[in-house]
Amino acid sequence: MSSLPRILVTGATGRLGQLLVPRLLARGAGVRALTRHPARANGLRAQGAETAVGDFDDGDSLRRALDGVSHLFLLSPITPTLAGQQIAVIEAAAAAGVERIVKLSGSHWTIEPPGRSLSGDAHREIEAVLRRSGIAHRVLRPNAWMQVMLARVAAELAAGDALHAPPGDPKVAFIDARDIADVAVEALLEQPVAGAASAAPWVLTGGCAVGYKEIARIASRLTGRRIVATPLSAQAQQQRQAANAPSHYIARVHAEFAALIAAGEAEPTTGTVAEVLGRPPRTVEAFLEETVASRSPA
Ligand SMILES: NC(=O)c1ccc[n+]([C@@H]2O[C@H](COP(=O)([O-])OP(=O)(O)OC[C@H]3O[C@@H](n4cnc5c(N)ncnc54)[C@H](OP(=O)(O)O)[C@@H]3O)[C@@H](O)[C@H]2O)c1
Structure with a gap:
């Protein structure tokens, strides 16, 4: 990559996002933090991140948040609307010309085999949409967080x-969330790899x-x-x-x-x-x- 990316971080104010944003800033990336509650992002703004006020359920706010962004970190909490919300973000990212997406998915054992975890099946559906999107991407499947x-x-x-x-x-095989954040930085900044290896999820433990x-x-x-x-x-x-x-x-x-x-x-x-x-x-x-x-x- 010749220039450093501008990255929209969804879930930026959550447990993992708050670890990820300062790590990306330290690597010189431009970071825009998505939140519904701008006050929750005060700490991230103080560290140098931009804030985009938006909601996964509000398409206009997603379009504004993705304007001028080259990369997307995709994370949302487990809710009955997990799949619909993340798919809406992927579609908005495709329309905005986003070049690379890193998706924080479920633990591998919730996704494979299908049919035994509600949230795992939702993450599986999102991963399939991501593969069909044609956008370069990396899926992270972390084990249970310490x-x-x-x-x-x-x-x-x-x-x-x-x-x-x-x-x-x-x-x-508990994983420290700081290791997930460290890996997510590398996944966001990695050079795209040609072939099947680029599509393989990273199973993190x-x-x-x-x-x-x-x-x-x-x-x-x-x-x-x-x-x-x-x-x-x-x-x-x-x-x-x-x-x-x-x-x-x-x-x-x-x-x-x-x-x-x-x-x-x-x-x-x-x-x-x-x-x-x-x-x-x-x-x-x-x-x-x-x-x-x-x-x-x-
Ligand atoms: N915990 C584990 O052991 C584990 C293991 C594997 C995978 N995971 C995955 O990790 C994810 C949860 O990560 P986390 O614990 O870091 O999340 P979290 O702390 O619950 O944070 C949720 C984030 O999502 C944002 N958000 C929620 N609803 C939104 C909406 N409608 N529009 C825009 N933003 C919204 C919140 O932002 P605002 O409130 O600021 O708007 C917040 O930043 C889940 O997908 C889960 O499957 C967890």
Whole structure:
């Protein structure tokens, strides 16, 4: 690429987008952050990003946001309208002449094989539209994020010595969201590769799979206390998920994830993060050192 891209980042104010925007700015790319709530993007503006006020459900706002943009990072939250919203953005990007799209998709095991995850099937449908669009693109399929799945660990350890574990203590190749953001930067700035390799999704995982017994061992070392992984029954896990879900739809999506994880689907690892970044993925141990150790007694 001769000149640096101008990139519209959707989901810019979310968990991943907030990690991605400063990384792209640091590489000299022009960044326009899409948001429905401009105040949420104050921090990103202060770092040098432009803001576009827009909504996936408002075609005119998408056209304005995509005006003069060469690249698109496509991310939206899991909702019943996930597929329709992202397809609308792809169509608007095609009309605007966008040259390259990087799509943050679902975890590989939610997408392949089809028919076992509502959100995975929606991401699969979007990926198919992207392939048919003819626009150069890269799909990222990250495994379960540490910042989401392990966020509760520090809170549970602040409350006591029990760490609630899913039934069967399945292992998961958790990935640090910062590694996903690092890979997304490379995917956005990469030179297009000719042939089938350019279309292959990047399946992103941590370097090894870890269960909650192992997490409890790490937490014991970090806190100097005896932390015990306490298995939840399948019913108790479902009740917890339903209580924390904002809608029936999300409760169902989370129940599907839990069943697939319990079956070991999130355990396999790939070498993609290391291949793309030239260094190993961040580890669960390092993540817990940051989040748990700071709460341990003096
Ligand atoms: N968590 C995991 O373990 C995991 C694993 C694999 C894949 N994923 C994928 O990651 C994605 C979620 O990423 P995330 O956690 O970073 O999201 P998030 O924190 O929930 O952020 C959602 C973002 O979407 C924007 N948004 C929502 N509705 C919008 C609309 N109608 N128009 C324009 N923007 C809208 C929000 O912007 P404003 O509110 O500022 O408008 C916000 O920036 C999902 O697609 C999920 O499938 C997650």
